Amino acid sequence: MGDVPRDPDSSSRETAQNPDSFAVELMGLKRRGCCVLVTGPVDERVRAAQSRRLFGESETDRQRVLILTERASDFTAQYLPDGIPSAHPSVNILDYTDLIDDMAGTTSPSPPFSPTDASPDTSGSMNGLCAHLCDPICDAIPTDSCCPGELRLGITTLDVLIDTDGLSATRAFVRSIRSDILAVHGMGHFHFPGEPDPELLTALSPLIDIHIELRKTDDVPEHRWHLLRTDHSTGWLRL
Template sequence: MPDGPVGASERSAFSRQLSELKRDGSNLLVVGQRSSEGHSGVCRHLLGDDCAGRHRVVAFTQGESVCGYAPDDLDADGREIVRYDADDGSGADDDLSALGADVVDAVDALEARAEGFEPGELRLCFDSLGPLFVDHEPERLFRLLHVVTSRIRQVDGMGHFHLRVDRDSDHVNLLEPLFDAVVEVRDAEAGAEQRWHLRDGDVSTDWLQL
């Protein structure tokens, strides 16, 4: 991937691929260890505003909100909430299976209410993958994400998954093949910045202000 600023051809390829991701369905892995502002900014952008026809699934594994929004901030008619509970008394494998089933069921419920989705109408935020690496074997988490990301693509949705580790982390290397792009965030003097790494075409952007 290029290390410096992208040239005209790379910018054109990047813009074209972003349009394709929105049209065809996509999943993004949002990484960065020390930028809560960056994670929140990307999350708000990818979940989008409350325009007509927007449907959202928010899944969180700790706390009572995803990083970009509290659930009550979102249109109740167009959202489904999934909470991960590792302390419900079931086994660890059952916890993970239940989480995957709950996310897929949430997508199914919204799809039924909407009588189908237009491309990009469904948005998923999964915040975050970090606790799941603590509770489960990485290979099982990989299988869970394969199921969830496949369902998002089936409905031409856009899913993003937060993982607060550095870009070169072993966790990122394991999961990256499941995703269409890795979005790296960081804090800078002028504010939070993002850098996109697209798998298709091996294109990376320079750091861009959020």
């Protein structure tokens, strides 16, 4: 289980009566399909390191879809696992940085997010960047011959979509992609650099199964996992 946290420390909220319950719950999410929100005030190399774990070890059969939504600020950042080059047959890279640069300069400021937009009954609609990106990304998700957990999809950042299209449109975008990911029992992860504000978490939490926080302590990257809609969390673990 190399792409998930191991040995939660003593600050974990695991119960002493069932110390393996976190791992059991996490494996269930992976079998059913799930989506992960990754947040934290860390540099791109740390975010890329988390993606490498989520994309799965090189010796494991995966279908990896990497969506680039920002230009690399650090060219040493490597999102794919060691031993998996960008030309590997398991990898499909969708690079939308040019399109995003072009559209970001022509879009109007995004509308404010209303708390009512977070209601599970609100379908929302996509516009701008979200509408341009959604169909090609969904088309890149294989629809057959996928074993549970085989599909791994990652988006390098959602913040440009939120900045240009707003939270409501971004939420509709994530919902649509989530539907296709779960249809093949895959795992998708979405980065949001920095500390998420309450509005973001309110908007996306109904669509997210796992929230991973990132930080650096004494220059050591760490991650903390929360399995939403359960009481399972880890303490801070070395990444």
